[in-house]
Amino acid sequence: MIVEYIRYTIAEAETGEFEAAYARAAESLTAAPECVDYELSRCAEEPSAYILRIRWTSTDEHLNGFRKGPHFAAFFAAIRPYVAAIEEMRHYAVTEVVGRGGSTPTLYEWAGGAPAFEKLFTTFYERVAKDEILAPVFAGMDAHHAEHVAWWLAEVFGGPARYSTESGGHRHMASKHLGRGIGETQRRRWVALLLETADDVELPADPEFRAVLAYYLEWGTRMAIIYSGPNPPPLPETPMPRWDWGLTPPYRG
Numbered sequence: 026m027i028v029e030y031i032r033y034t035i036a037e038a039e040t041g042e043f044e045a046a047y048a049r050a051a052e053s054l055t056a057a058p059e060c061v062d063y064e065l066s067r068c069a070e071e072p073s074a075y076i077l078r079i080r081w082t083s084t085d086e087h088l089n090g091f092r093k094g095p096h097f098a099a100f101f102a103a104i105r106p107y108v109a110a111i112e113e114m115r116h117y118a119v120t121e122v123v124g125r126g127g128s129t130p131t132l133y134e135w136a137g138g139a140p141a142f143e144k145l146f147t148t149f150y151e152r153v154a155k156d157e158i159l160a161p162v163f164a165g166m167d168a169h170h171a172e173h174v175a176w177w178l179a180e181v182f183g184g185p186a187r188y189s190t191e192s193g194g195h196r197h198m199a200s201k202h203l204g205r206g207i208g209e210t211q212r213r214r215w216v217a218l219l220l221e222t223a224d225d226v227e228l229p230a231d232p233e234f235r236a237v238l239a240y241y242l243e244w245g246t247r248m249a250i251i252y253s254g255p256n257p258p259p260l261p262e263t264p265m266p267r268w269d270w271g272l273t274p275p276y277r278g
């Protein structure tokens with residue numbers, strides 16, 4: 026992924042037509058498979074200054090895919106009158122300094138922080154030990170298992186990085202599933218029992234939070250099946266996954 030910034034200075038009298046031209050050009054961006062997303066911003070302090078930010082799948086796909094592809098002609102026809110007004114047009118690679126601000130609580134905070142995750146998994150694994158389908162799978166479970174899974178989910182949901190720093194991170198978690206031959210029956214029971222436990226320990230019940238929880242559990246348990254199966258992929262060297270609210274932040278009517 027690469028970010029292209031195009032800065033323009035547009036005379037006051039032309040700003041209306043400029044924005045209308047970009048609204049037309051945007052149809053080509055929407056249709057282009059090389060374009061991830063785009064946004065045109067106007068400077069609040071200096072209204073003649075505009076910045077178009079386009080995220081492309083790669084620089085090469087922008088220059089050799091989009092520019093030589095079927096959508097470029099219509100795009101360029103719309104914005105051609107403004108080419109001379111371009112101050113800068115360059116590609117930027119995103120650094121590791123990326124984050125979210127505090128305007129919306131993290132899933133971790135919304136759930137109730139560390140105590141909520143501890144209670145969820147302590148209660149869950151007490152039930153696992155009595156469950157006819159799951160008990161055999163966890164028969165040789167590490168004494169700290171519930172605590173470690175609590176750290177894992179807390180971190181995935183935006184909490185402190187305890188699993189990464191104290192428990193081996195993504196690679197270690199995946200490795201713990203290797204060779205366990207987890208099947209669909211066990212996976213389903215794991216998800217169902219965890220959601221039932223979430224009700225009983227009174228995790229937030231709002232649909233926004235529960236949708237993300239269910240989304241993560243479906244995703245995570247499929248990974249458990251893949252890594253525990255006969256042909257697991259290489260262990261992940263990537264950072265731990267991070268989940269967020271997505272399209273539905275918490276409802277605070």
Ligand code: HEM
Nearest residue numbers: 166167170173174177198201207211212215242245246249
């Ligand atoms: C979202 C889904 C899942 C998450 C987040 C998860 C998380 C984890 C974590 C963090 C560990 C390593 C704990 C440590 O570092 O000590 C682990 C181990 C393990 N997981 Fe999962 N897991 C998931 C799904 C499953 C499923 C569906 C099963 C089986 C039904 C399963 C069975 C196991 C077993 C048997 C171990 C090793 C336990 C031990 O020896 O301590 N996991 N899991």
